[in-house]
Amino acid sequence: MNAFVGGMLRAPAPWAGGSGxxxxxxxxxxxAHGGKLGVVDHPQGGAVLTIYLSVTGM
Structure with missing residues (x-):
């Protein structure tokens, strides 16, 4: 998923729609909320996205 870090990423498959x-x-x-977005490849295909947000000040 290194291509993700650089900006837009769009799947090359013809069935994958969207703008990327x-x-x-x-x-x-x-x-913008001070968090991080983690992306790793999923072994069965696709990707796993994890959002990390701080709960400080709640």
Whole structure:
């Protein structure tokens, strides 16, 4: 998933629609809240996304 870190990522398969902006937008939103977005490859295909947000001050 190294391509994700650089910005937009779009699957090359013809069935994969969309503009490829989803992960970039998610990373920006999570980052704006002081969090981190983790991405790892899933062994059966696809990816696992993990959002880390601080609960400090609640």
């Amino acid at each position: 902006l989803g992960l970039t937008i998610a990373r920006a939103i999570v980052g």
